[in-house]
Amino acid sequence: METAPSYRERLAPPWWLLLVLLLIVPAVLLVFLPVNPQVGVALAIGIYLAVVALLWLAAPVVEVQGGTLRAGRARIEVEHLGTAEPKLGDDAKAQMRAGWQPDAHHVISPWTRTLVHVPVADPSDPTPAWVISSRRPERLAAAIEAAR
DSSP states (O other): OOOSEEEEEEEEOHHHHHHHGGGHHHHHHHHHTTOOOOHHHHHHHHHHHHHHHHOOOHSOOOETTTTTTTTTEEEEGGBOOOOOOOHHHHHHHHTTTTOOOSEEEEEOTTOOEEEEEEEETTTSSSEEEEEOSSSSHHHHHHHHHHOO
8 A cells, every 4th residue: 555645746837827828719719710710719728728738737746755756757765865955035046047957857847936956865876966846845855854
């Protein structure tokens, strides 16, 4: 039996992006209404729903469960990790700009401004750290520390 995750978050787009994407509807209507109004309305709604579904399904999941950290499709046992450090505000900006580690494992969401930086303590692992976007970085860092 699998244990319940101590932390789980889907890095889905924010609600306001779904409102902005509603601009797809008039754009599709503008193209297809002169051809066939029913087809235009059906395509406009269908394309909007398809884009929203694609964004939802493509959003990575960050999860700490059973001693494993999962970020997107990658997994690592928390015993191989160092101390998780939440990055907020200017620290997060610095991590994404001047502190960027090209050989680290990144799971970054463009609409999430806070991060968790977790160094990899396993000397045989070529990845020096994991950098993960999170809307609740303190809770994610605490879940990683609790699982260690």
